[in-house]
Amino acid sequence: MNKKRIGQRTVALAHPPSVLSYANIGGKVEKEGPLSAYFDELDEDSFFGEKTWEKAESAMQKRVLARALAQAGLKPKDLDYILAGDLLNQCIGSSFSLRDSGVPFYGLYGACSTMGESLSLAAMLIDGGFASKAAAMTSSHFCTAERQYRMPVPYGSQRTPTAQWTATAAGCTILSDEGPGPYITHVTCGKIVDKGVSDANNMGAAMAPAAYDTLSAFFRDTGTKPQDYGLIITGDLGELGHSIVRDFFAKDGIDLGTHFQDCGMLLYDREKQDMHAGGSGCGCSAAVLNGYLLSEMRRGKWKRIVFAPTGALLSPTSSFQGESIPSICHVVCISAE
Amino acid sequence: MNKKRIGQRTVALAHPPSVLSYANIGGKVEKEGPLSAYFDELDEDSFFGEKTWEKAESAMQKRVLARALAQAGLKPKDLDYILAGDLLNQCIGSSFSLRDSGVPFYGLYGACSTMGESLSLAAMLIDGGFASKAAAMTSSHFCTAERQYRMPVPYGSQRTPTAQWTATAAGCTILSDEGPGPYITHVTCGKIVDKGVSDANNMGAAMAPAAYDTLSAFFRDTGTKPQDYGLIITGDLGELGHSIVRDFFAKDGIDLGTHFQDCGMLLYDREKQDMHAGGSGCGCSAAVLNGYLLSEMRRGKWKRIVFAPTGALLSPTSSFQGESIPSICHVVCISAE
Numbered sequence: 001m002n003k004k005r006i007g008q009r010t011v012a013l014a015h016p017p018s019v020l021s022y023a024n025i026g027g028k029v030e031k032e033g034p035l036s037a038y039f040d041e042l043d044e045d046s047f048f049g050e051k052t053w054e055k056a057e058s059a060m061q062k063r064v065l066a067r068a069l070a071q072a073g074l075k076p077k078d079l080d081y082i083l084a085g086d087l088l089n090q091c092i093g094s095s096f097s098l099r100d101s102g103v104p105f106y107g108l109y110g111a112c113s114t115m116g117e118s119l120s121l122a123a124m125l126i127d128g129g130f131a132s133k134a135a136a137m138t139s140s141h142f143c144t145a146e147r148q149y150r151m152p153v154p155y156g157s158q159r160t161p162t163a164q165w166t167a168t169a170a171g172c173t174i175l176s177d178e179g180p181g182p183y184i185t186h187v188t189c190g191k192i193v194d195k196g197v198s199d200a201n202n203m204g205a206a207m208a209p210a211a212y213d214t215l216s217a218f219f220r221d222t223g224t225k226p227q228d229y230g231l232i233i234t235g236d237l238g239e240l241g242h243s244i245v246r247d248f249f250a251k252d253g254i255d256l257g258t259h260f261q262d263c264g265m266l267l268y269d270r271e272k273q274d275m276h277a278g279g280s281g282c283g284c285s286a287a288v289l290n291g292y293l294l295s296e297m298r299r300g301k302w303k304r305i306v307f308a309p310t311g312a313l314l315s316p317t318s319s320f321q322g323e324s325i326p327s328i329c330h331v332v333c334i335s336a337e
Numbered sequence: 338m339n340k341k342r343i344g345q346r347t348v349a350l351a352h353p354p355s356v357l358s359y360a361n362i363g364g365k366v367e368k369e370g371p372l373s374a375y376f377d378e379l380d381e382d383s384f385f386g387e388k389t390w391e392k393a394e395s396a397m398q399k400r401v402l403a404r405a406l407a408q409a410g411l412k413p414k415d416l417d418y419i420l421a422g423d424l425l426n427q428c429i430g431s432s433f434s435l436r437d438s439g440v441p442f443y444g445l446y447g448a449c450s451t452m453g454e455s456l457s458l459a460a461m462l463i464d465g466g467f468a469s470k471a472a473a474m475t476s477s478h479f480c481t482a483e484r485q486y487r488m489p490v491p492y493g494s495q496r497t498p499t500a501q502w503t504a505t506a507a508g509c510t511i512l513s514d515e516g517p518g519p520y521i522t523h524v525t526c527g528k529i530v531d532k533g534v535s536d537a538n539n540m541g542a543a544m545a546p547a548a549y550d551t552l553s554a555f556f557r558d559t560g561t562k563p564q565d566y567g568l569i570i571t572g573d574l575g576e577l578g579h580s581i582v583r584d585f586f587a588k589d590g591i592d593l594g595t596h597f598q599d600c601g602m603l604l605y606d607r608e609k610q611d612m613h614a615g616g617s618g619c620g621c622s623a624a625v626l627n628g629y630l631l632s633e634m635r636r637g638k639w640k641r642i643v644f645a646p647t648g649a650l651l652s653p654t655s656s657f658q659g660e661s662i663p664s665i666c667h668v669v670c671i672s673a674e
Contacts, residue, residue, distance in 0.1 A: 003466045004465070004466045004467050005417070005467065005468070009441050011467050014466075051658075052658050054654055054655065054658065055658070080342070081526060085446060087427075088652065088654070089426040089427070089652045089653070089654060090424075090426070090446065090448065090650065090651065090652035090655075091446045091650070092650070092651070092652045092654065092655045095529060095650035095663045095665075096650075096655065096660065096663060098529050098663075099529040099530075099531045099663040100531075101528070101529070102528055103528055104346050104526035104527065104528050105526070105527065105528055105529055105665065106445070106447070106454055106457075106458060106526065107445060107446040107447050107454070107650070107665075108443070108444060108445055108446060109422060109427065109428045109444040109445065109446040110443070110444050111427065117443055117444070120443075121443060121458065124461075124462060124465055124467050125461060125465075127465065128341070128461055128462075128464065128465020128466065128467065129340045129341045129351075129465065130341050130342065130348050130461050130465065131342070189418060189441035189442070189443065190441065190442065191438070191439055191440055191441050191442055192432060192435050192436040192438070192442055193436075194436045194437075313427065313428070313429070313432035313433075313436075313444070314427065314429070315425065315426045315427035315429045316426070317391055317425070317426060317429065318391065318427075318429050318433065321388075321389050321391065321392070323433065326432045326433060326435075326436040328432075328442065328444075
C-alpha cells in the first residue's frame with residue numbers, strides 16, 4: 001500500500017504539489033543582513049506592535065499568513081489545512097496567531113526543523129487527495145527564545161563562540177494541487193539522532209549527525225548524488241555543524257561542493273554582524289526559504305534544491321537533568337519543473 | 338484533487354486503515370480507578386524506574402510503544418512513521434522516548450487532543466499511500482504537568498472544584514493498511530476556538546466550544562446524527578465541559594443521549610477518588626482509547642464510535658500575560674467493520 005515510497009524513508013509525490021505563494025517577515029537584525037532585499041516585510045520594532053515578545057511572535061505569523069494568502073488571491077477559508085509550530089513552550093506562537101483564522105489546524109513540534117516538517121506533511125496531505133490547498137508556517141523570535149532557553153535578555157549575557165543567534169523571523173508557504181511551481185517532488189522524514197552532545201550552546205554539533213543521516217537516506221533512496229542538485233541547504237547548523245556534515249560526507253567519499261550551504265550562515269553578515277556560529281531558530285530557515293530560495297528558484301537560479309532543516313529536540317529541563325540533545329532533520333526536495 | 342473530503346472539513350478514508358495493535362500504561366491513581374482492568378501495565382512507582390519525572394514520562398512512552406509493537410509481532414523498523422507528542426515544554430516526553438528507536442518521526446503538539454491528531458495524520462499517511470504501518474502515541478504525567486503548569490508538587494496546593502487531574506498514563510495505537518479492525522473511517526480536523534475563557538483551572542469550559550465546533554462539523558459533513566454511533570466520547574472535558582457540550586447541542590435540538598461520554602469522567606472513580614471535574618492530560622484519552630475503548634470495540638460492545646479529544650493550547654506564559662485559552666478538538670471515527 002505504501003506505493004509512493006522509494007527506498008527506505010523517502011516519499012516520491014505522485015503529483016508534486018506546487019508552491020502557490022510564500023511570504024516572510026524579519027526584524028531589525030534581519031534588515032541589516034545580506035538577505036534583506038528578499039524579505040516581504042521588515043520591522044525594526046521587536047514588539048511588532050504588541051505588548052509582549054510572545055504576542056509579537058504570534059503577530060509575525062499572522063502577518064506572513066495574511067501576506068501569503070493575499071499574494072495567492074486566497075482567503076483563509078480557501079485553505080484546507082494549516083500546519084504550523086514554533087519553539088515556544090506549548091507552541092503558543094502558532095496557536096495564538098491562528099485562533100481567529102478559522103482554518104483547520106494541525107500543530108507540529110519539530111524545533112528548527114519545523115519548516116521542513118510542515119512542508120512535508122502539507123505536501124503529503126495534498127498528494128494523498130485530502131486537501132487542495134494547505135499552508136506550512138513557522139516562526140522564531142530572538143527575545144522569546146533567549147528568555148525561554150537561556151538568560152533574561154536584559155542581563156546581556158556573553159555568548160560562547162559556538163552559540164547561534166535566534167532569528168526574529170517567520171515564513172509561510174502555501175502549497176496547492178496545481179500551480180506554477182516550484183514543486184515538492186520528494187520528502188524524507190527524519191529519525192531522531194543523538195550522538196551524546198550535551199552543550200546547548202553548540203547545537204550545530206548536536207544536529208549535524210541528524211542532517212547527515214537524513215541527507216544520506218535521501219540520496220540513497222532517490223539514487224541521486226549531491227551534484228544532481230543546484231543547492232543543498234541545511235537549516236541552521238551554523239559554521240561548525242555545517243563543516244561537520246561536510247566532513248561526514250567526505251569520509252564517505254562524497255564531496256558536497258560549494259553548493260552545500262546553510263540558511264543560518266546566509267541570513268547574517270558574518271563579519272559585520274558577528275553572529276558567532278550563525279543564525280538559528282525555526283524562523284531562520286523559514287525566512288530564507290520563503291524569500292531568497294523560492295524567489296531565486298522562480299528566477300531560474302536553481303532547477304532543483306534539497307532543503308534540509310534540522311531541529312534540536314532539547315528543553316531547558318532536559319539540559320538541567322544532564323541529558324544530551326536528540327536531533328532531527330527533515331528533507332524536502334523542491335524542483336522548478 | 339481533494340477527492341477524499343466530504344463536506345467542509347471531514348476526510349473519508351478511501352481504504353480505512355486498521356488498528357493493528359494498541360497498548361496503554363498507567364500509574365498508581367489509574368490503578369485505583371474503575372478502568373484498571375483495561376490497562377496493559379500499571380506501575381505504582383511514579384518514577385517508572387527513572388530518576389526524574391520527565392524521564393519517567395519518556396519511559397512510559399517507550400514501554401507502550403514496545404508493547405504495541407510486540408502485540409503486533411513487529412519491530413521498530415517495521416514502522417514507516419511514528420507520530421507523537423506530549424504536554425512537556427518542547428515535547429521532550431516524546432523526543433527522548435524515541436531517540437533510540439530509529440523510526441522516522443513527525444513531532445506533534447495538540448495538547449490533550451494529541452491522540453486524535455496523531456491518529457488522524459497516521460491514518461491519512463497510510464490511506465494516501467505514504468506508509469503501510471504507522472504508530473500514534475502520546476503521554477502525560479501528573480507530576481511533570483503540575484510543576485510545569487501549576488505549582489511544585491510538594492507544595493500540596495489546594496485545587497479548585499473545576500480543576501482536573503492530569504493522568505499519569507500513555508497510549509499507543511499502531512495502524513496498518515490491512516488488519517482485523519477496528520478501522521479509522523473518517524477524520525475531522527479541528528480549528529482553533531477561543532471564546533474568551535481565561536481560567537486555567539477551568540479548562541473544560543474553555544475546550545467545550547471547540548468540541549462542539551468539530552463534532553458539529555463531523556455530523557454535518559457526514560450527514561449522520563449522534564444516534565448513528567454507539568459512543569461519542571470527548572477526551573478530557575470533565576464534568577463541567579461535558580455538560581456544556583451537551584447544552585450546546587440541546588440548543589440545536591440535538592439530544593446527545595447517554596452514549597455521550599468523556600474519557601476524563603471514566604478514568605477515575607468520581608466518588609471514591611475525588612478528582613474534582615475529572616481526569617485530563619494527553620495520556621487520559623490515549624489510555625482510555627488504547628484500553629477500554631478499543632478492547633470493548635473488538636468485543637462487540639460498539640460498532641462505531643466517535644473519538645473527539647480536545648486540547649487547551651495555552652501556556653503558563655500566555656496565562657500570565659492575561660490571554661484567554663485557545664482550544665481545539667480533533668474527531669476520529671472508528672468502526673468495527
